[in-house]
Amino acid sequence: MKLSTPRWWYRRDGAPSPVTRALLTPLSWIWAAQTAKRIARTQPRGADCAVICVGNFTVGGVGKTPVVRELLLNLTQRGRRAHGLARGYGGKLKGPLRVDPARHSARDVGDEPLMLAQDFPMWVSADRVAGARKAAANGAEVVVMDDGHQNPDLRKTLSLVVVDGETREDEWPFGDGKVFPAGPMREPLKVSLARTDAVVVLLPDDLPAADPELLALFGDTPVLIARLEPAAPPPKGRQVGFAGIGKPWKVERALKAAGCQLVDFAPYPDHGSYDETTLKFLWDRAQSYSAGLVTTEKDWVRLPQAWRDKVTPWPVRARFEDEGELGRLLADAGL
Template identity: 40%
Template sequence: MQAPKFWWQRDPTLAAHLLSPLGALVGGVTLARLRTAGTAIGVPVICVGNPTVGGAGKTPTVIQLARRLFAQKHTPVIVTRGYGGRERGPLRVDPRGSTAADVGDEPLLLARAAPTYVARDRLLGAQMAAQSGADIVLMDDGFQNPAIAKTLSILVVDAGVGVGNGLCLPAGPLRAPLRPQLDRAQALLIVGEGAPGERVARDGYAAGIHVLRGRLAPDAHTVARLFGRRVLAYAGIGRPAKFFDTLRTLGVLTTVTRAFPDHHVFTASEIAELQVQAARADLLLVTTEKDAARLASTEAGRGLLEMSEVLPVRLALEPSSAKTLDRLMASALRVD
């Protein structure tokens, strides 16, 4: 399902106010979970989470951390829940043999960067990762899950929307009140630019944690192929509008845009409709890596992919933030 639009309005609407008592209850329960001591697994654990629901850039962040750790001669292993997949795990993702229907779309992207385990039971997954030879475990999401003791927690925020109206589910996008979440993290990563992100950054400074900054950088070769082209852009991610805005910024003529819910499983009729719509208007189809991972799970989806350009992105950190991140990870590795 798509997140309600009123979540992302700075001033709470009537609907948000009406739901705020339930939001306070949900936030309180989550805070109680956050205070629970987790189980140590014998190796350091770096958790990449976000204070809100929805896409914020966690997957590119985990991939960036894995690459930096490999470059420093470490052996990171990733643990993720595998949202959208039918497998409960714990099991290791095969980047060539697993499908999004089995393990979810994000684990397939993560598995290209480092060994990745899918586990609904995060503690079992982390223990299996540690036993596999990891000297550090990267948790994709799970900041609010108390099962595992974290050595370093990084909260990721999309600067374009920040924390929306600042209320907890279902009145707003927050999983728990913001400040107590910041108090239990060591770093806050602001991805992109925007006033909402700057407001959250100020909260991070006030909480006394490290505030890092980065942006999602599209693949230059793909951008060159897309520049000036008339396209039909489609995406089923946390914030499709962000993908469409990125294309426009890059000089791509996004003539038609089609937004779908996060982790959307495309039906045969939707795929056929996209193909017909693009052919009739002579448009090039363009989508995201996450959507491509899901489409590759079905024959109809693979047919759509053959007609589509896929735009990969990576997290590019500001130089000072990259140095701070490396120091934080080095300190985490010394702790355990």
């Protein structure tokens, strides 16, 4: 059974209970030590292509996949043969294999690779090195890897880390800085930042600017600002929304900010599957409000085929505020 992301991870005041965090802290020390040991002891191996890693500092969703999509689009428009690579979390096939949307389902290859494969050559491989090499053997000049900042196996040409830039009084992207399971961090920020070439701060479309306090945490590491904006308007009329991503509450906020007439919203665990009972519940809920059903593209590809016509996917994209700055970063890396 998949568990939802604990929202209290992102509080800086010790809520819901300092005791809970204190009890989990020794486990976080073990987690951080194991991560550090694995990275220190692994000799990275290369592929016959450049590798851009799009990772994160935290457990849970920060918007990596829209950034991966935007990088693939940018590189393709500049004439580079760019392929995507992912572990295929949630899928049963270990790869390396190229995702075929006509043949594969989210249960086969995972939701994010299936979504990206609608537009770009996309590979899944539990062994990242084997996946990158397979992509290179099939013509890739550049591989954009979704996740993997803490995976030391594959040598990276450029390491980008995406940060959720939405800050609120009761919600902070890194919580109080504790490592999993006491907090959302995969490893201490300073340790992770040392392997980072640039940070991508992803802001919701309606937030004027990034929080200076957040930006100060990254020191001399270059920071690129990107906006998560709707790629299409939300559906018209009353809607019941649902999402199974790292931070489903952000989808609810974004739909409302985009003008969606949201009458109810149901959060689910990240990458979780939707069974017939769950979907029937959502359908009955929507019918009780005389409303439609709306969800993210990532959730939509996990729906059984019979349900896809009953649910509207709402696409979003990551848009870099300074395309020139992104171009210079890629050029400096030989890309």
